[in-house]
């Protein structure tokens with residue numbers, strides 16, 4: 001193998017983006033603490049010890065009910081919030097210890113597409129101006145070349161170049177989402193963090209925008225961290241999936257294995273309730289029982305009060321990640337390897353220090 005081929009092979013094995021034991025714990029306000037009878041120092045664990053990786057050119061889907069920590073995870077990856085613990089790595093390098101150069105690289109390499117592009121688009125500005133502004137700020141494209149580059153970007157997202165003169169109000173929801181994708185592409189990213197990018201769209205338009213994401217991935221080699229509450233969307237677009245419940249990953253693995261044989265009872269319930277893409281379903285919880293208050297999470301496995309397979313151990317002990325025969329990682333006492341040995345149990349009562357981590361799977365998530 002030539003040196004170049006070896007370097008290329010190593011690049012393909014290194015995750016573009018990785019989180020290791022990433023956590024975000026929010027301090028509780030004094031009044032909230034008093035109301036819920038929590039002690040000073042107790043926190044809301046929005047994201048708790050999450051380890052994931054996104055390989056170049058692949059899509060990692062993150063799914064979970066409202067309040068499971070998906071958006072917080074996205075903000076942590078984008079460094080819009082500081083983590084309480086753990087690391088975010090870009091090409092294997094810790095972004096927190098990489099100084100200004102690393103922050104600059106993160107801003108260039110990782111861009112975001114949000115659910116509601118209206119909030120980020122100026123209603124008085126034309127589409128062309130909105131995209132041109134990004135080219136101006138990020139540099140690299142001389143002023144004279146910007147209109148041509150804007151036309152190219154509009155073409156890439158499926159717009160006629162004549163639409164550069166339109167304003168956001170003259171576009172449909174799908175059209176505005178295309179503009180926000182074009183703006184993200186203007187920076188030249190390698191990864192898009194897409195936070196519920198199709199949730200606000202009509203079902204017919206959802207499919208078109210997902211097609212666009214897929215086409216851009218194959219044309220530009222983009223990777224996606226695709227955040228959604230809707231498993232049907234991930235079935236269409238994800239290579240790997242991580243399922244979040246109350247801030248923790250309960251199952252992850254290759255999408256094909258996870259959809260064929262979901263291992264965790266929570267994933268099974270989400271999947272049973274998920275419609276096929278193209279049929280609208282309510283955004284209220286699809287899983288029996290209510291999502292517990294994250295300020296007072298259940299002990300042991302936090303899913304146990306809603307779990308049809310709950311056992312006594314589930315009320316007491318936080319499950320470790322185990323590997324299923326099909327290759328998923330799952331944190332559930334139903335699987336050998338998830339229940340820690342008695343010598344380790346003192347560390348594993350919910351709310352205590354970090355739980356041991358599995359080693360990365362070659363599939364991209366863990």
Ligand SMILES: Nc1ncnc2c1ncn2[C@@H]1O[C@H](COP(=O)(O)OP(=O)(O)OP(=O)(O)O)[C@@H](O)[C@H]1O
Pocket residue numbers: 026044045046064065066067068069070071072073229294
């Ligand atoms: N700035 C904050 N301060 C305190 N708590 C927060 C803050 N941001 C988020 N949370 C809490 O963290 C938890 C996770 O919220 P997050 O928005 O990440 O979930 P989500 O899965 O994205 O939900 P949704 O689908 O509704 O956006 C929730 O309990 C939320 O109330």
